[in-house]
Amino acid sequence: MTSVRPAEIRVSEIFGPTIQGEGILIGLPTVFVRTGGCDYRCSWCDSLHAVDSEYREDWRAMSTEDVWQEVVRLSGGSPVMVTLSGGNPAIQPLGGLIDRGHEEGYRFALETQGSVARDWFAELDVLVLSPKPPSSGMETDWEAFDACLRLSKGRPQTVLKIVVLDEADYAYARAAAARYPHLPVYLQPCNHTPPPPDADDAPIDVEGILERMRWLVDKAAEDRWLEARVLPQLHVLIWGNKRGV
Amino acid sequence: MTSVRPAEIRVSEIFGPTIQGEGILIGLPTVFVRTGGCDYRCSWCDSLHAVDSEYREDWRAMSTEDVWQEVVRLSGGSPVMVTLSGGNPAIQPLGGLIDRGHEEGYRFALETQGSVARDWFAELDVLVLSPKPPSSGMETDWEAFDACLRLSKGRPQTVLKIVVLDEADYAYARAAAARYPHLPVYLQPCNHTPPPPDADDAPIDVEGILERMRWLVDKAAEDRWLEARVLPQLHVLIWGNKRGV
Ligand code: SF4
Ligand code: SF4
Secondary structure, three states: OOOOOOOOEEEEEEEEEEEOOOHHHOOOEEEEEEEOOOOOOOOOOOOHHHOOHHHHHHOEEEOHHHHHHHHHHHHOOOOOEEEEEOOOHHHOOOHHHHHHHHHOOOEEEEEEOOOOOOHHHHHOOEEEEOOOOHHHOOOOOHHHHHHHHHHHOOOOEEEEEEEEOOHHHHHHHHHHHHHOOOOOEEEEEOOOOOOOOOOOOOOOOHHHHHHHHHHHHHHHHHOOOOOOEEOOOHHHHHHOOOOOO | OOOOOOOOEEEEEEEEEEEOOOHHHOOOEEEEEEEOOOOOOOOOOOOHHHOOHHHHHHOEEEOHHHHHHHHHHHHOOOOOEEEEEOOOHHHOOOHHHHHHHHHOOOEEEEEEOOOOOOHHHHHOOEEEEOOOOHHHOOOOOHHHHHHHHHHHOOOOEEEEEEEEOOHHHHHHHHHHHHHOOOOOEEEEEOOOOOOOOOOOOOOOOHHHHHHHHHHHHHHHHHOOOOOOEEOOOHHHHHHOOOOOO
16 A cells, blocks of 8 residues: 555546546546545445555555646647546545646546535536435535535536436435526436446446436426436446446 | 428427437437428438428428427426427528527527528527538538528527548548637537438447447547547437437
8 A cells, every 4th residue: 555645646547538428528538537535435336446445556646746747648738628536536635736737728627526625626627516316325414515615616617417326316316406506417327337346347237227317318307307417427338337448 | 291381380390308419418308399301411311301302291381389389388388498400490480489489488409500591590599500521422511601600690609510420521520620619519420320211210230339439539539639529429329210209
């Protein structure tokens, strides 16, 4: 296990450019910086290799400059959207990386469950808050969630992205959307066959995901919930559970 | 065959709400108003039932008010994004429908190849210009295309959406994007197995579409074309070639 000094970023993987497969930036080429470590343990987590401390030896403690150089290398120096994900990237010191990239015209999107708020959220270009519904087995701390919005100061483009497995999750998504009526909402059918952390090419129930997608589209339409977007994880449909694409 | 008086709209089908499967509004619930008739005949047209005059007897000449009432019925009176597509909806008198819907808080997106420009483009909320690449067999009239942009007066959110089948199409998309550097670009792998107009449940080569999608993602990334979004037709992946969903 590598020890991490305060200014170092714990990195699980950096890859791309590939397209963002989810939510507001769907289809946009992006370089992913996936950090290691998470304060949650969702039942259907699809990034356990970046969450479970069993895989800690694969994570690297990197300086801001080293992460930045890797992003530059992958993007060939062309400004690109950088997606900060995890694990929970909010528990890493990413403010310096964002400042460094902005100097060169790069943009930054953060995906987090909203359990940990940081000052540097205000520097982001896009903030994707992804509160976890009941099927995750987690409880949402709405005060922490509100703090994320407060610290972002309304500067990044901010959206809610909510994974939906079943009726209870749908009700949760409805309530979350009602709590933040000014935030655009993205609903995402749950990938109920996430890859185990040690097998990145595990089989995937595409038909099951599409079936849940159809259910969700019909449900939102019947409910006249006509502002929420419903989007599957495109990368899962295109590449399956394969990692690093 | 129905005769159409000037103020009437030639309608092929009205359906929804279902999600928009393509481009900038991907995932958003929408009611589709598909008009009948097109000044193009693209080789891979996926809407021949709304293009080929052989299917004219299925089209209805409807008044603006009748179209509007059908939209209201389908949406249950809840304001929704209405997508005007075809065929080429630009050859229909749709200005009155847009005004009528705006009074009630509905929004309107138009999808057109950009061969016919109309004053009422300036009233749209979203204008999707979809110039057709070489594989379509059509020639782009860039003067007509420019007129579409001019008449829209910069008011609707305007994007380019370009279908890509092969290298020549990709080069065309690159050139079109360079011609309009201020317009966001959406690239869409071509569905090379479009439904024949009289069989709405025809088999579809999903793996072929995904293969073209992966090729397009890699190509744009290698080229460092990092602003264009690459998105498949989601409805084709979810529902196949089925109509009315
Ligand atoms: S919050 Fe995200 S990364 Fe953390 S356990 Fe849940 S799904 Fe996995
Ligand atoms: S412009 Fe569109 S509707 Fe007309 S023939 Fe081409 S693909 Fe079909």
